[in-house]
Amino acid sequence: MMAARTYSRRSVLRVAGGLAVASVVGMGCAEEPENSFDPLLELVDGPEAWRRLGADWLADEDQSRKAAEIIARLRADVGETKDPEALRLLLARRIEADYAASRMGRVNDWILSETEVALCALAGRRRRR
Amino acid sequence: MLLDGRRLVAGETHQAEICIVGAGAAGITLALELSAKGHDVILLESGGFETDAATESLNDGSAEGSQPSPGKDYLRLSRSRLVGGTTNRWEGWCRPFAPLDFAPREWVPHSGWPIDRQQLDPYYERAWQRLRSDRWHADVAADSRLAESDQLFSTDTPFRTIFLHRPPPLRFGTFHQAELVASPKIRLFLWSNAVEIVTNQDATAVEAVRVAVVDGPSFRVSARYYCLAAGGIETPRLLLVSNAVQAAGLGNRHDLVGRYFMDHPYFESAGGLVWLGHQRALRRLEPRELRPDYLTVGALAATEEAQREHRLLQTCIGLQWNDIPEFADGIGALANMLSTKKSAPVTTSVGTTLTCEQSPNPESRVVLTDTKDALGVAQVRLQWRLSDVDNASLRTWIILLAREFGRTSRGRIATYFDDDDPWRDVLPSAHHMGTTRMSDAPERGVVDANLRLHGIDNLFIASSSTFPTGGLVSPTPTIVALAIRLADHLAGKMR
Numbered sequence: 001m002m003a004a005r006t007y008s009r010r011s012v013l014r015v016a017g018g019l020a021v022a023s024v025v026g027m028g029c030a031e032e033p034e035n036s037f038d039p040l041l042e043l044v045d046g047p048e049a050w051r052r053l054g055a056d057w058l059a060d061e062d063q064s065r066k067a068a069e070i071i072a073r074l075r076a077d078v079g080e081t082k083d084p085e086a087l088r089l090l091l092a093r094r095i096e097a098d099y100a101a102s103r104m105g106r107v108n109d110w111i112l113s114e115t116e117v118a119l120c121a122l123a124g125r126r127r128r129r
Numbered sequence: 130m131l132l133d134g135r136r137l138v139a140g141e142t143h144q145a146e147i148c149i150v151g152a153g154a155a156g157i158t159l160a161l162e163l164s165a166k167g168h169d170v171i172l173l174e175s176g177g178f179e180t181d182a183a184t185e186s187l188n189d190g191s192a193e194g195s196q197p198s199p200g201k202d203y204l205r206l207s208r209s210r211l212v213g214g215t216t217n218r219w220e221g222w223c224r225p226f227a228p229l230d231f232a233p234r235e236w237v238p239h240s241g242w243p244i245d246r247q248q249l250d251p252y253y254e255r256a257w258q259r260l261r262s263d264r265w266h267a268d269v270a271a272d273s274r275l276a277e278s279d280q281l282f283s284t285d286t287p288f289r290t291i292f293l294h295r296p297p298p299l300r301f302g303t304f305h306q307a308e309l310v311a312s313p314k315i316r317l318f319l320w321s322n323a324v325e326i327v328t329n330q331d332a333t334a335v336e337a338v339r340v341a342v343v344d345g346p347s348f349r350v351s352a353r354y355y356c357l358a359a360g361g362i363e364t365p366r367l368l369l370v371s372n373a374v375q376a377a378g379l380g381n382r383h384d385l386v387g388r389y390f391m392d393h394p395y396f397e398s399a400g401g402l403v404w405l406g407h408q409r410a411l412r413r414l415e416p417r418e419l420r421p422d423y424l425t426v427g428a429l430a431a432t433e434e435a436q437r438e439h440r441l442l443q444t445c446i447g448l449q450w451n452d453i454p455e456f457a458d459g460i461g462a463l464a465n466m467l468s469t470k471k472s473a474p475v476t477t478s479v480g481t482t483l484t485c486e487q488s489p490n491p492e493s494r495v496v497l498t499d500t501k502d503a504l505g506v507a508q509v510r511l512q513w514r515l516s517d518v519d520n521a522s523l524r525t526w527i528i529l530l531a532r533e534f535g536r537t538s539r540g541r542i543a544t545y546f547d548d549d550d551p552w553r554d555v556l557p558s559a560h561h562m563g564t565t566r567m568s569d570a571p572e573r574g575v576v577d578a579n580l581r582l583h584g585i586d587n588l589f590i591a592s593s594s595t596f597p598t599g600g601l602v603s604p605t606p607t608i609v610a611l612a613i614r615l616a617d618h619l620a621g622k623m624r
Contacts, residue, residue, distance in 0.1 A: 049459020
């Protein structure tokens with residue numbers, strides 16, 4: 001049987017009962033000003049797969065519009081945290097909290113927390129530059 | 130005793146206490162149970178002990194659905210017309226239906242059996258013996274023993290690992306051939322196709338079964354009791370074509386015969402899992418031989434409480450070790466880096482299969498067509514239709530699973546389902562159920578709790594066609610358990 005890995009790529013699970021995978025839509029992926037040292041961007045400068053995940057996802061216009069909103073929320077929570085380990089822990093806890101609250105989105109078939117979606121989007125944007 | 134229908138005299142009537150139509154798991158079980166109690170049985174089988182092309186062609190028909198389509202050859206490929214019936218294709222997985230399967234569930238329209246699991250338990254015990262499956266392996270008790278060390282999640286989550294068990298698949302025809310041939314109480318008519326159920330003038334009692342042979346004679350069987358054990362498609366077909374007295378078909382006053390067809394929707398490639406933990410925990414779900422020729426495999430299913438809370442149908446995922454989803458490495462690295470666990474977890478990536486229960490749907494049905502088979506009997510068209518209840522359950526279940534893996538930092542889930550077309554790649558499991566459903570009242574079903582057709586004194590059905598809901602697992606053990614229960618009931622009536 002065919003592994004349908006492409007057809008659902010840009011789809012987002014819709015509301016299902018009390019559990020919803022947030023339709024991660026809405027904000028343009030306008031280039032945001034990049035600080036000389038951006039701990040989030042440093043953090044997502046990891047495996048090529050993240051950039052590909054994010055780039056594919058951002059290629060969808062609807063998803064791209066939403067990305068900035070999610071990233072903005074993430075940046076607000078991160079604030080001035082620059083220490084890599086503190087940032088890692090903050091994000092790890094935020095991810096668990098996202099899942100617990102069903103704040104999830106779908107990126108290239110993967111159902112991820114909103115925080116992870118934002119990180120993938122950041123990684124994807126780096127690739128587009 | 131064996132009789133070859135091709136060599137019988139046309140126009141004769143053969144008599145017995147009980148006439149059983151179909152020598153599959155249900156028919157053979159029923160015949161053996163009743164003959165052991167001293168009753169005289171005629172067992173009608175469409176084929177012989179080997180597959181025969183002309184006989185198999187009697188299975189031809191069409192299969193369709195607005196969504197999904199099971200494929201044009203489904204009716205032929207999912208059944209076997211020979212002694213042993215579809216056990217000749219059975220993989221052999223043994224597990225009883227769960228207690229919740231029998232209960233009315235307000236989130237599953239038309240759910241609820243007129244009997245409960247507790248009533249069926251003694252018959253399951255006897256079914257395991259017939260299926261040569263140890264109770265320890267076959268029953269849910271096995272889960273608690275295996276589960277202590279094998280659970281992926283702790284007990285406060287909505288998911289549990291369940292285990293399916295497979296003794297060497299029992300081919301009923303081959304396994305019981307000598308017993309059937311030697312029995313002085315069973316007359317097994319081979320190559321003998323029931324083509325019509327003949328009733329009295331007001332269709333309150335069956336008087337005979339009309340039997341036809343491809344390029345051979347026609348004859349009749351007359352009995353005190355009759356039992357249709359021809360599976361989820363042939364059983365409603367035979368009732369629908371038996372329309373000499375009731376124009377809509379026998380037992381079909383409420384237009385229920387053939388409706389509520391259910392299968393177990395199955396996805397061979399449903400998505401993937403990145404597991405954050407020791408690989409050995411995940412490996413416990415792999416097929417393994419706990420003893421020679423006895424396979425056990427794990428699957429992840431929602432608890433009964435979660436099914437209630439989130440209005441879920443029964444659903445489970447299994448693992449596909451050679452079907453790793455795209456981006457799994459990247460997802461694993463991301464999850465690994467951002468884990469709250471003190472030591473970095475090991476990541477393992479696997480593909481997933483998914484199997485789910487189908488909700489009873491009156492629009493999912495078997496209907497007659499104008500095309501006739503070689504015996505002049507109308508062929509059927511199967512319209513397999515999944516409903517909004519199925520859609521909602523599938524979506525919720527997947528999201529819940531992804532949430533739990535993420536919330537507990539145990540992993541990440543990928544899904545290949547298309548939002549607009551979630552059933553696009555679904556496969557049927559060849560488990561034909563529901564088309565002559567069991568109910569307390571004739572307005573809601575075709576047979577009563579004793580499997581007797583509502584309104585007909587001496588006609589019974591032993592088949593998965595009587596299941597009001599289909600659970601998650603192979604129907605064969607439950608078919609056998611119900612057949613044993615019916616044998617006890619009929620023996621009681623004939624005392």
